[in-house]
Amino acid sequence: MSAWEENVRKVTPYTPGEQPREKDVIKLNTNENPYPPSPLVVRAMQEMNTEQFRLYPDPTIGDLVREIACYYGLDEEEVFVGVGSDDVLAMSFLTFFNSGRPVLFPDITYSFYDVWAELFRIPYRQIPLDENFEVLKNDYFTENGGIVLANPNAPTGVNMALSDIEEILKKNPDVVVIVDEAYVDFGGHSVLPLIHTYENLLVVQTFSKSRSMAGIRIGFAMGNRKLIRYLLDVKYSFNSYTMNRPAILAGVAAMRDREYFEQTTRQIIETREWTKKELKNLGFHFSDSMTNFIFASHKDCPAQELFEVLKKNKIYVRFFNKPRISNYLRITIGTREEMEKLVSFISEYLIKREAQ
Numbered sequence: 177m178s179a180w181e182e183n184v185r186k187v188t189p190y191t192p193g194e195q196p197r198e199k200d201v202i203k204l205n206t207n208e209n210p211y212p213p214s215p216l217v218v219r220a221m222q223e224m225n226t227e228q229f230r231l232y233p234d235p236t237i238g239d240l241v242r243e244i245a246c247y248y249g250l251d252e253e254e255v256f257v258g259v260g261s262d263d264v265l266a267m268s269f270l271t272f273f274n275s276g277r278p279v280l281f282p283d284i285t286y287s288f289y290d291v292w293a294e295l296f297r298i299p300y301r302q303i304p305l306d307e308n309f310e311v312l313k314n315d316y317f318t319e320n321g322g323i324v325l326a327n328p329n330a331p332t333g334v335n336m337a338l339s340d341i342e343e344i345l346k347k348n349p350d351v352v353v354i355v356d357e358a359y360v361d362f363g364g365h366s367v368l369p370l371i372h373t374y375e376n377l378l379v380v381q382t383f384s385k386s387r388s389m390a391g392i393r394i395g396f397a398m399g400n401r402k403l404i405r406y407l408l409d410v411k412y413s414f415n416s417y418t419m420n421r422p423a424i425l426a427g428v429a430a431m432r433d434r435e436y437f438e439q440t441t442r443q444i445i446e447t448r449e450w451t452k453k454e455l456k457n458l459g460f461h462f463s464d465s466m467t468n469f470i471f472a473s474h475k476d477c478p479a480q481e482l483f484e485v486l487k488k489n490k491i492y493v494r495f496f497n498k499p500r501i502s503n504y505l506r507i508t509i510g511t512r513e514e515m516e517k518l519v520s521f522i523s524e525y526l527i528k529r530e531a532q
């Protein structure tokens with residue numbers, strides 16, 4: 177190893193889901209929304225004044241912060257916006273997890289949490305979920321340097337009772353508790369109302385899933401103004417202009433189209449419930465997902481085998497070769513048509529497999 181290499185910050189990066197280049201694939205592997213963004217977003221992009229690209233964007237992201245605050249009935253000082261919730265979460269780890277005590281999160285959860293902890297050299301402890309992939313709240317009533325919970329959780333889809341989160345908040349007044357609500361719009365319950373009771377609660381959401389804008393990169397955090405102030409201080413010490421002009425315009429337009437948002441999320445929920453029934457009939461089991469994906473395991477057919485045969489046939493789902501979950505597939509809810517194709521493919525495959 178060269179001498180300089182000894183001083184390199186060495187990290188094992190997060191592995192994002194595949195973005196296949198081939199056309200006409202059914203893409204159910206990264207929890208994207210199958211519907212296009214709101215027509216208001218399309219129009220905002222068409223009417224965009226590109227002459228303004230020579231100017232820096234608004235470092236406060238004021239227009240979008242105001243729009244989000246208005247939508248959720250908050251003050252502007254209670255909202256922080258970043259480049260996808262990955263950026264918001266990374267910034268939050270950097271800002272709030274700064275003690276020698278371990279930050280706590282489940283063993284099975286969004287696999288970026290341990291990557292950020294490693295990157296920022298934050299001590300952490302991964303707490304096993306129970307055999308039904310449920311969070312055991314008592315495990316979090318112990319000394320720690322902060323807590324991160326995805327609710328509903330990913331990739332399991334399991335929803336936690338709000339009363340359990342509230343108990344965790346009550347028992348941990350001395351640390352920041354981050355609740356990652358990337359999937360909450362698909363039927364979960366948000367802890368957002370609790371930010372006025374618990375000044376250490378930070379709620380993080382994203383435009384990537386329920387608002388069909390994964391490609392634009394917008395995420396946001398909501399919490400007590402003191403929390404938001406600290407986040408802003410770190411952001412301005414790092415990169416003042418995080419959000420580009422088109423992203424701000426697109427975000428404002430998306431936020432204004434409440435009706436389209438509600439209609440498309442309702443459609444995805446309906447398709448999810450249909451898919452649950454079909455998968456159950458095919459011999460899959462899974463916990464009752466409140467997200468835009470189903471985390472399913474088949475009674476006979478190994479997950480990896482199904483993953484590979486699906487991929488060969490241009491249907492992409494997500495497979496995690498990790499302890500405890502290596503016999504599960506995470507299947508994003510696409511359009512009804514896409515899910516029908518998935519179900520009939522699996523059905524035929526299992527029949528052929530049985531016959532052999």
Ligand SMILES: *Cc1c(COP(=O)(O)O)cnc(C)c1O
Nearest residue numbers: 260261262286330358382384395
């Ligand atoms: C998708 C996802 C994110 C990140 O989404 P962004 O595209 O960065 O906004 C964060 N947390 C969880 C649990 C996710 O599934």
